[in-house]
Amino acid sequence: MLSLSEENYLKTIYKILESGQAAAQTNAIAVEMNTAAASATDMIKKLAEKQLVGHKPYHGVTLTIEGQMQATNIIRKHRLWEVFLVEKLGFGWDEVHEVAEQLEHIHSEKLIRKLDQYLGMPKYDPHGDPIPDANGRVTIIAQDLLLHFPINVKVEVSSVSNQSPELLQYLKSKGIKVGSKIEITERFPFDQSIEIKMKNSDPIILTAQVAATIYVKPYVK
Amino acid sequence: MLSLSEENYLKTIYKILESGQAAAQTNAIAVEMNTAAASATDMIKKLAEKQLVGHKPYHGVTLTIEGQMQATNIIRKHRLWEVFLVEKLGFGWDEVHEVAEQLEHIHSEKLIRKLDQYLGMPKYDPHGDPIPDANGRVTIIAQDLLLHFPINVKVEVSSVSNQSPELLQYLKSKGIKVGSKIEITERFPFDQSIEIKMKNSDPIILTAQVAATIYVKPYVK
DNA sequence: ATTAATATTTAGCTTTGTCTAAAATAAAAG
DNA sequence: CTTTTATTTTAGACAAAGCTAAATATTAAT
16 A cells, blocks of 8 residues: 555546646656655655666656556545535635545545545546546646637636635636636737636636636536 | 654553553563564653653553553544545445554644544544543543353443454444444353344354453443 | 563654755857 | 756755563562
8 A cells, every 4th residue: 555655646646647747857847746756756666666667867757647646536536525525514625634634545445436426426536636546547638728719709617726825815816717708808918917807706817827727618508 | 742753652552551561571562563572672762751651661661641642643633534535425444544543644734623623522532542631631431341241131232342344344344333232142161152133133153252452331321 | 689581761763754055057149 | 068057866964652571669469
């Protein structure tokens, strides 16, 4: 069975690879884990010995099939717990990340199977991220960054790619959540900010930084 | 914040003291924790430095007020999670202990407050053990060991003082659970076993060992 | 009241996961 | 194509939590 630390490293490596990198660099892992690069190197060696990652020294790491299974399983647990916290216990979407970080490390197949059933086998977590199934399969939906989306097209918010409570609270205060219908009404090239419009609310200006965390899909009624 | 190990030691010390001892002996703690006595000594020193236990070398430990608060809080979390697992997820009472041992170490005041509400502020866990309130107060109910109870008096099972899945499964198979109405119909002095009768079932013989894990209270309709 | 038995503590070592500083390698720049 | 810069790895230490073996207290027994 994996230690808490091993699980967190695997999850981090998975996230880096998911974001499009061919290999996860030691430094990127260390930054994400808030540890020294040397610590990351040590852990990489251990995970490589356990056949969970492939490691070509100085050239980053990749996940083996087994490593991928473990990583998606942790993410599956994290996201299911987030659904539980929001849907059943009434947490806000901005309050669940830290607690789910702990809950994701509970070891019990049966618990997750039953939790999944209890929640109605949800496909997405409260931030719109897909929940891997028990076999580690993730359904990827077509979505685009709001930041880059054409003007004057009605879209639906499909996910938000940032877990910081501050950002999530900010979006909540603007009435923006997963499922919101919005439309870009204007784009300001000088700072890449955009103006959006939602039903029953005044136009809102979003900075590029914020618009780069929001994913949308075309709205089909 | 306490480490996992510190929490487990505190819980163990609490349990030993709860069972009537004036002080918890190093050895008793080590046995309960499945560690060497030397390890227990080390941890006792650490907990004493943190003012969570009082330690007179060679004469066992007691809990300070703060140590007691911490211990009851862990037990509170353990028992609330057990209720959740049984009531909401459909676990059997014999399947929850191990998972709750993990869940009890999740750190989040808010989580426990909301879980408690979600479960309807239960007073007892699935084994009939009282759930301490948020201030660490435990409601102790009058109950007696079935083993020592008079014959031919109708009683209600109030709790079962053993968490081993084997025993709990055994009781389940006999139809004995918290709330069951039973009556001792005969007592066999030579081995202290007893014969009990429950509505709609044949008489059952319970060994002294089993009858010593079952607590009952007089049945008042 | 000694001695024997039991319980507890101390001493020294191990593993896990972390760190800093130094050495080695790869990539970028001139 | 060499030098500078950035990244990665190695070496050596440290804290937490555990262990065994040896030393020390306490309790029980003669």
